[in-house]
Amino acid sequence: MGSEMASSGAAPEIRPVILCGGSGTRLWPASRESMPKQFARLVDPVQSTFQATALRVADQALFAKPTVIAAAESRFIAAEQLAQVGLSADILLEPQGRDSAAAVAVAALHAASADPQAIVLIMAADHVIGDADAFRAAVAAAAEGARAGQIMTLGIEPTRPATDYGYIRRGSALPAAAGYAVERFVEKPTQAGAERLIADGALWNSGYFLFRADVMLAELAAFAPDTLAGARAALEAAARDLDFIRLDAAAFATCPKISIDYAVMERTGRAGVVPVSFPWSDVGTWDAVWQVLDHDAAGNALRGRVELIDTKNSLVHSAGDGLTTVVGLEDVVVVTTPDAVLVASKARSGAVKELVGQLRAKAHPEADAHLRMYRPWGWYQRIDIGERFQVKRIQVVPGGRLSLQKHYHRAEHWVVVKGTAEVTVDERVALVHENEAIYLPIGSMHRLSNPGKIPLELIEVQVGSYTGEDDIIRVEDIYGR
Amino acid sequence: MGSEMASSGAAPEIRPVILCGGSGTRLWPASRESMPKQFARLVDPVQSTFQATALRVADQALFAKPTVIAAAESRFIAAEQLAQVGLSADILLEPQGRDSAAAVAVAALHAASADPQAIVLIMAADHVIGDADAFRAAVAAAAEGARAGQIMTLGIEPTRPATDYGYIRRGSALPAAAGYAVERFVEKPTQAGAERLIADGALWNSGYFLFRADVMLAELAAFAPDTLAGARAALEAAARDLDFIRLDAAAFATCPKISIDYAVMERTGRAGVVPVSFPWSDVGTWDAVWQVLDHDAAGNALRGRVELIDTKNSLVHSAGDGLTTVVGLEDVVVVTTPDAVLVASKARSGAVKELVGQLRAKAHPEADAHLRMYRPWGWYQRIDIGERFQVKRIQVVPGGRLSLQKHYHRAEHWVVVKGTAEVTVDERVALVHENEAIYLPIGSMHRLSNPGKIPLELIEVQVGSYTGEDDIIRVEDIYGR
Structure with missing residues (x-):
């Protein structure tokens, strides 16, 4: 204990919590x-903002192991992305989104x-921060x-009279620490209101919070007792599921859907x-994405295969193999x-949220589902579909293992194009190598895994009267699905 | 002869000639x-403008069997599209485009x-005409x-002071027929010039011509003798190739590259x-395409899977399965x-030609090649490509038969998803039915045909070190390729 105190001073460790809920519909179609x-990877082609956030607090001299609070559906992506940057975390899974008050309550209870x-x-x-050292210095001061x-x-010191952020009016300087008391939180203002707020020294509300666990729990008990009770019950009845801590669904559902700003901060x-x-x-x-990206001489931020004629101050993002002009x-x-494809006026890019609502109302699958679907064992992507068939490209990570399954309405042909597959078909187990194929008759019990050291890729041709995802009868699954 | 004269009068038949050259780069990426x-099928989802043009002169009481002058590469599309609408034609193939004077010379010689x-x-x-009866009446008058x-x-009576059309100033009324002598052809004018021309009763130059074969040949002899000589030699040395008449390449190449307007009409x-x-x-x-299409209340012309928010007076054309917003x-x-994908200001849509030039200069394959490539036996389309593999969807029309071929660098797996394939692999011939697969080892001599009554569709998975189109060694081909 003595040497630990010598290296970190008398300060207790800071326990970072990353809130990962939210579906980011305003960045559709890249975000779904x-x-x-x-x-x-919208801003940085190599690193997601989740990864950048985790790396920003990776210094073990300053920060404890982080806690990630994620939607249950995002659990494999979150774990995989942490592993990619060499980090680990406690991953708490929300069975459903209940806004930030419930998540903060869970975080405070877990830390306490x-x-x-x-x-x-x-x-x-999902934030971008341009100076990690300045961020850590600010965190140390706020601590x-x-x-x-x-x-x-x-x-955040405002750089323009933004109307899409909340503001914080500061009061007197804190007596015992850096910073100021909060005089008042102000909701998204008008342009004129924003200008007045800035003239008065107001700051943007960033959504970063630092608190002692016991203090937050006391304030939650005072101002949001239902949230606290629901979070506590959800954590007490939580189930360990592989490396995840799965909050109890029934208990968590009793948490009111309210933000921590409304529930506690404003009171x-x-x-x-x-x-x-x-x-x-x-x-x-997307306008904000354009703002944080580097621009060429014409003010354009370009990604992927793009060609322009007489185009200025635009964001052109070509994901996939296609050419965008x-x-x-x-x-x-x-x-x-x-x-x-999304084509939008930059000034109206906030209306993409409304667009996604329209897509959902009309049941377009592209509203929420990506073509490439990530799974704990890798991913699959539909590459063609026709009247009685569907073709997918499937990648299985080394050691990955799909569920033991069967289909009532389709047969499948698998052609391995990279790596080696171990395929179980009913009682038989076969190794299928690159440039080999195997046939899975309708109704056969089958399982695919990658016993090798490199990713396995195969082309799956499904033939049958129905090729929907719900014709998968799972008999056994190592990922507990 | 008597009854024929009774029905069509003393008039000789009109012999329609459809000029099909041109690659239409200004309508990229739909046109390549x-x-x-x-x-x-850009304007009408069912019928191409080529088909509409042929149907406009299909009345055998008024018109003889048409002649189509097409690029050699377009021959199968032209024949297939004529067959689709139940028409036949003499199809003359240009080994290379030599502009319209050479094509008109060939047409006049062929008719003569x-x-x-x-x-x-x-x-x-490639023109759209809104009133086929009025067109035929005009043709009859011009005849x-x-x-x-x-x-x-x-x-054409101008409807706006267009600066992208040529104009015709008319002179005195013809003595013996409907219409006027041409006083002068005027190249694309300025806006002010266009307004003056219209005030003076000038007309748009539509590019439609009617003439007696002997008259045009005499004028060509007088004003464009090289064109006439090249066209004559190309026709005399033409080769019959299946149902096509293939103009002699060496002779046709001697025709100067010049339009019929410059070569004859202006002289x-x-x-x-x-x-x-x-x-x-x-x-x-694309602006012109928008103009001829029907618009909704907001002035939008939409095709395919499209969703809009607050968008006006726009053309949104979503080809394929994707969603465009x-x-x-x-x-x-x-x-x-x-x-x-093309996104353009409507006012600048003429610059798409410049864009395609830029794409060619940078060797983007999308500049000229479509993903779906039409062949005499049907079509193929790449649906996925990776490091050592490629996946295609292939459709073969009933009776279609690919060339006997082999590959040095790839093996192929074929999975039939519709219809029945007859597959020759070296000495063996097999029928492969829906939901069956067959393997073609590297170097094997193979051939695919559709012996059935419905289109054959299969998924081809190529695996190997090189999957380019030029690793096809054709040994025999019923289409003479």
Whole structure:
């Protein structure tokens, strides 16, 4: 204990919590429920904002092992992306989204179970921060106030009179720590309101919070007792599921759907704020994505195979193999994916959320599902579909193993194009190598796994009267699905 | 002969000629060299403009069997599209495009070989005409002038001061027939020039011509003797190739690359024009396509799977299975295909030609090749490609038969998903039915045909170190390729 105190001072560790809920519909079609923006690589082609967020608090001298609170459906992506950057975390799974108050309550309870006075740092998984050192310095400063019993936020110095952010009016300087008491939280203002707020020294509400676990629990008990009770019951009845902690669905469902801002921050007398000026964006719209990206001389931010004629100040993002071209336009967003294309006025890119609502109302599958669907064992992607057939490309990671399954309405032909497959068909087990094929008759019990050291890729040709995903009868699954 | 004269009068038959050259790059990506706009179904989802053009002159009481002059590469599409609408034609193949003077010379020679005084009607394959009866009435009127020795054109009454069309200034009324002598042809004018021309009663130059074969040949001899000599030699040395007449390449290459307007019309004293006022468009740009299509209340013309928010006066054309969305834009053109997307300002849609030049300069394959490639036996389309593999969907028409071939660098797996295939592999012939597969080892001599009554569809998975189209060693081919 002595040497630990010598290296980290007398301060308790900061316990980072990454909130990963949210489906990011305003960045459709790159972000969809099946691969929301915090996991997509929209800003940086190498790293998702979730990964960048986790790496920002990876310094073990300053931060404890992080906790990730994610939607149950995102659990394999979250775990896989952490593994890619060499990190591990406690992953708590929300059976359904109940907004941020419930998630913060779970985070505070989880931290308190280890140390009631633990300092908890709540972070969004989908923000871009331009200066990690400045961020950590701000967190260290805010931690002082947290230790002194404040619920601290990071308040971003505004760079423009944004109307799509909440603002924080600061009051007097805190007596015992850096920062200010919060005078008032102000909802998204008008343009004129934003200008007045900025003139008065107000800050953008970033959604980052630092608090002592016991302080937050006391405030939740006072202002949001239902949320706290539901979160506590959900955590007490949580089930371990592989490496995940699955919150109890029935208990969690009793948590009111409310944000931590409404539930606690706007009511507590303990709110404090540390002003920060590092580059920050919540990348909430395609316009915001364009703003954080590098631009060429014409003000364009380009990704993938793109060709332009006389086009300016635009974001053109060509995902997949296709070629995307733009002629004679300014201030537009063009995002192309293999199954869906968005063309929008940059100024109206906030309306993409409304568009996705329209797509859902009309039952377009592209509203929520990506063509490439990630699974714990790898991914699959439909590459063709016709009247009585469907073709998929399937990748299985080394050691990956699909469920033991059968289909009532289709036969399948598998052609291995990379790696080696171990295929079980009824009683028989076969190794199928590159350039070999195997046939799975209708009704046969089968299982695919990758016993090798490199990813396995195969082409699956399904033939039958019905090729929907719901004609999969799972008999056994190592991933507990 | 008596009854024929009773039904058609003393008039000789009109011999329609459809000029099908041109790659229509300004309508990229829907129109490409591998499927140019006259064969694509851009305006009418059921019928190409080539088919509509042929049907417009299908009345055998008025018109003889048409002659089609097409690029050699388009021969199977042209024949197939004629067959689809129940028509047949003499199809003359240009080994390379030499502009319209050479094509008109070939047409005049071909007609004269049957009847030196035949009336020839030259038509473009890529125009939209809103009133077929009015068109035929105009042709009948212009045929009078042609019989009297004039080279007649149809002059469209302008509906706006277009700067992208040529104009015809009319002179005195013809003495012996409907219409006027042409005073002068005027190249694409400025806006002010167009307004003056229209005030003076000038007409748009539609590119339709009617003439007696002997008259055109005499004028060609006088004004374009090299063109005439090259065309004559190319026709005399032409080869019959299945149902096609293939002009001799060496001879045809001697024809100067010049339009019939420059070569003859602007020089002859015999030019006449019949004013017409039927709805007409050369559908030369996406803007022009938008103009001829029906619009919804917001002025949008939509095709395929499209969803809009606050979008006006735009053309959104979603080819293939994908979903195309537009938010908050006006006067744009969005054309999506499975491998390429165009987003353009409607006003700048003429610059698509420049864009295609840029794509060619950068060697993007999408500049000229479509993903779905038509062949005499059907079509194929790449549906996936990876490091050492490629997947195609192949359709073979009933009776279709691919060449006998082999590959040095790839093996192939064929899975039949519809119909029945007859597959020859080396010495063996097998019938492969729906939901059956067959393997073609590297180097095996193989052939695919469809012996059935319905189209055959199969998924081809190629595996090997190289999957390019040029690793096809053709040993025998019923289509003479």
